[in-house]
Amino acid sequence: MERHVLVILPHPDDEAFVAAGTLAMHVHSGAQVTFACLTLGEMGRNMGIPPFANRATLPAIRKLELEDSCRALGIQDLRMLGFHDKMLEFEDPELLDRTIGDLLQEIKPTLVMTFYPGYAVHPDHNACGAAVVRAVGKLPAHERPPVQCSAFSSGHELEIGAPDVINDVRPYLKSKLASIRAHRSQFQAAELMGNRDYTDKELEVRFGTEVFWTYKFES
Amino acid sequence: MQLIKQEEIQHRIDGLIDQDVYVHLEMTTGAYAAHLDSSKHPAATFISNAVIRYSHGSISGSGPFRVGLKTLQGWVYSEGLTHYEESDTSRLIMAGHDGQGKLVVALQLSREPF
Numbered sequence: 001m002e003r004h005v006l007v008i009l010p011h012p013d014d015e016a017f018v019a020a021g022t023l024a025m026h027v028h029s030g031a032q033v034t035f036a037c038l039t040l041g042e043m044g045r046n047m048g049i050p051p052f053a054n055r056a057t058l059p060a061i062r063k064l065e066l067e068d069s070c071r072a073l074g075i076q077d078l079r080m081l082g083f084h085d086k087m088l089e090f091e092d093p094e095l096l097d098r099t100i101g102d103l104l105q106e107i108k109p110t111l112v113m114t115f116y117p118g119y120a121v122h123p124d125h126n127a128c129g130a131a132v133v134r135a136v137g138k139l140p141a142h143e144r145p146p147v148q149c150s151a152f153s154s155g156h157e158l159e160i161g162a163p164d165v166i167n168d169v170r171p172y173l174k175s176k177l178a179s180i181r182a183h184r185s186q187f188q189a190a191e192l193m194g195n196r197d198y199t200d201k202e203l204e205v206r207f208g209t210e211v212f213w214t215y216k217f218e219s
Numbered sequence: 220m221q222l223i224k225q226e227e228i229q230h231r232i233d234g235l236i237d238q239d240v241y242v243h244l245e246m247t248t249g250a251y252a253a254h255l256d257s258s259k260h261p262a263a264t265f266i267s268n269a270v271i272r273y274s275h276g277s278i279s280g281s282g283p284f285r286v287g288l289k290t291l292q293g294w295v296y297s298e299g300l301t302h303y304e305e306s307d308t309s310r311l312i313m314a315g316h317d318g319q320g321k322l323v324v325a326l327q328l329s330r331e332p333f
Contacts, residue, residue, distance in 0.1 A: 043247075043265070044322075045247060045249050045321040045322045045323075046320065046321055046322075047220065047314070047316070047320065047321075047322055048320070049319075049320035050220070050320065051220040051302055051314070051316055051320060051322075052220065053220075054220055054302075054304050054307075054312050054314055054325075054327075055243060055245070055312065055314065055322070055325050055327060055333075056243075056304075056307070056310065056312050056327060056329075056333055057304075086250075086263075121250070121251065121254045122250045122251070123250065124250075153254070154254070154257075
């Protein structure tokens with residue numbers, strides 16, 4: 001069992017699609033979970049269908065959605081770190097590293113979860129993963145918690161191989177779907193949910209497994 | 220957000236003439252455009268909280284709409300606007316949404332920073 005899981009992702013809803021079942025699983029087994037969400041996803045394109053949000057109201061709406069999602073998963077500690085959506089790769093790296101380093105010092109997590117730098121498609125995902133890997137890499141090797149990364153860029157397995165962490169999250173599917181649906185302004189996105197209702201079996205196939213790669217530090 | 224009413228937008232544009240206003244101007248294909256379809260060219264651009272002052276401004280077209288603002292030194296232009304926020308009376312918030320409801324373009328004007 002993990003004592004304290006620290007998950008660091010850039011956008012509200014990243015947790016829902018990437019790690020919701022895994023986080024619910026860790027909570028269920030008694031772990032503390034801290035979710036550090038770097039931005040409020042305020043530059044997102046989805047505003048609900050029909051649009052009930054706009055560029056100016058989106059951050060406040062997504063903040064509430066994020067809190068709902070965390071409640072659905074049982075996450076005990078949510079930190080909203082206030083960086084600007086889409087701008088992480090341009091942010092002062094020292095500020096990012098210090099922010100993440102402070103969290104590592106405070107929480108002393110037994111497991112860190114983030115995106116795999118370079119293999120996570122969205123520039124914010126890659127910048128977030130890179131900052132987490134840099135911050136953890138600064139710790140002495142024997143103090144480093146394992147870092148489990150999510151990767152999904154096309155052809156990623158050709159370069160980083162198969163995932164070494166494969167979580168069967170079917171027992172937590174209900175919480176995961178509640179987490180996805182909590183992101184009301186986002187989850188109708190056709191490319192994520194399709195345009196129809198899924199059967200239970202289809203949901204299990206589509207959302208029942210979560211995979212991660214344990215990051216290999218060079219030294 | 221509501222579908223744009225041209226006369227209402229014109230009225231609101233006129234209400235911000237000859238004063239310093241903060242502008243948010245944006246256009247985006249989304250960060251996943253090329254990931255989902257490699258033939259797509261991903262592009263996005265935005266500028267937030269630039270201060271402009273315009274002497275003339277109008278909305279044009281039959282929907283989606285175009286807006287042009289003549290500033291002291293140049294122009295602000297946006298095409299593809301479909302929606303605006305009726306309930307926000309202190310700011311003019313306009314956006315263009317595609318057939319899937321996703322924001323493609325946004326033009327926002329406010330006397331206070333966004």
